Structure formats: structure tokens, C-alpha cells
Amino acid sequence: MAAELSRSNHQAGVCVYLQMKVLLLLAVVLVSAQAATVLSSGSTGYEYFPGFGFYKFYSQPQTWSEAVQTCLEDGGQLGVISSDEEAQLYSTLLARHTRISGASSQGYFYVGLTEFHDSRDFLTLDGVPLAESGYSKWAAGEPNNANGVAEKCGSMNRKVELNDIPCSDELAFICELKYPSTTRIH
Numbered sequence: 748m749a750a751e752l753s754r755s756n757h758q759a760g761v762c763v764y765l766q767m768k769v770l771l772l773l774a775v776v777l778v779s780a781q782a783a784t785v786l787s788s789g790s791t792g793y794e795y796f797p798g799f800g801f802y803k804f805y806s807q808p809q810t811w812s813e814a815v816q817t818c819l820e821d822g823g824q825l826g827v828i829s830s831d832e833e834a835q836l837y838s839t840l841l842a843r844h845t846r847i848s849g850a851s852s853q854g855y856f857y858v859g860l861t862e863f864h865d866s867r868d869f870l871t872l873d874g875v876p877l878a879e880s881g882y883s884k885w886a887a888g889e890p891n892n893a894n895g896v897a898e899k900c901g902s903m904n905r906k907v908e909l910n911d912i913p914c915s916d917e918l919a920f921i922c923e924l925k926y927p928s929t930t931r932i933h
């Protein structure tokens with residue numbers, strides 16, 4: 748009787764042990780699945796810069812609205828420069844890519860800046876007037892609607908000076924993943 752009880756206790760023990768093992772295995776599978784989801788969300792390839800956030804350079808040229816969409820799909824935003832310090836960071840990122848194949852204009856890159864109707868006033872993608880954005884350094888003679896062509900989208904040159912440019916041009920660009928508003932750097 749005692750031996751039987753002991754065997755039954757032992758079997759129950761083995762059973763609990765197996766159940767725990769299955770639960771542990773399930774937990775591992777679930778955690779792995781979650782990690783895979785994060786990795787496949789599109790937000791990969793972003794580099795973290797302390798004090799600023801996550802940035803990714805896209806070297807495949809796109810139109811301005813395509814670039815906006817690409818950044819949105821990453822859960823981010825087409826780059827908006829908000830300070831001289833951030834402009835310096837942009838300059839560092841641009842310097843890593845010396846030639847962009849297939850771009851409409853070599854030396855220009857889209858930023859999250861667009862003309863408000865036909866006012867010649869430019870707003871950032873946050874809806875902030877450029878003059879209040881913290882960084883509004885136009886290149887010499889810009890914005891100029893060059894050659895009489897409407898240039899309603901914002902770009903920057905390699906010196907991170909701003910230039911209005913046709914929105915249909917296909918240019919490389921930088922996306923940013925935004926900080927939560929509480930920690931946003933301006």
C-alpha cells in the first residue's frame with residue numbers, strides 16, 4: 748500500500764514536472780514569436796543616437812510623398828531637423844553615402860518640409876512653421892522655385908542647407924523614429 752502510494756506520488760510528480768516543462772516550452776515559443784514580430788515590423792536598420800533618437804538613411808530614391816509613406820510604414824517620420832546639433836547629426840549620416848544611384852538630383856535629400864498651399868511658407872511634417880522649427884537654414888538663394896517650376900517640397904544639400912525642390916523628384920532621404928512627446932528633443 749505504502750509502495751503503491753509512493754509510486755502514485757511519483758507519477759503525479761512526473762506529471763507536474765512534464766506540465767511545467769510544456770508550459771516553459773510554450774513561453775519560450777511565445778517570446779520567440781514576439782521577437783520575430785518586432786524584427787519584421789519594418790523598423791529595422793535604425794541607428795540610435797543618444798539624445799536624439801533613431802535614424803535610418805534610405806539610399807533608394809523616392810518621390811517626396813513615397814518617402815513620407817516609407818517612413819510612416821516604419822512607424823516614423825520623414826526627417827525634420829530641429830536644431831543645429833541635429834543638423835550636424837544629419838551631416839554625419841549624409842557623409843556615409845557619397846553617391847546615390849538613380850537620384851533625380853545628386854547632392855539633394857528629402858526632408859519633412861512642405862509648402863503651405865502656394866504661400867511660399869514652409870511647414871514641417873509636425874505642422875510647425877519652418878521659422879519656429881528650431882532649424883531654418885536655407886541654402887543661398889533658396890527657396891526659389893528654380894526655372895519657374897513649382898518647388899513645393901523640402902530638401903537639403905550635403906551641408907544640410909535647405910532647398911525647395913519639385914515633389915516628383917526621386918531622392919534619398921532619412922527617416923526618424925520619434926521619441927514619445929515627454930522626451931522629445933527640440
Ligand SMILES: [Ca+2]
Nearest residue numbers: 827828829923
Ligand atoms: Ca528630428
Ligand SMILES: [Ca+2]
Nearest residue numbers: 891892910911
Ligand atoms: Ca530650389
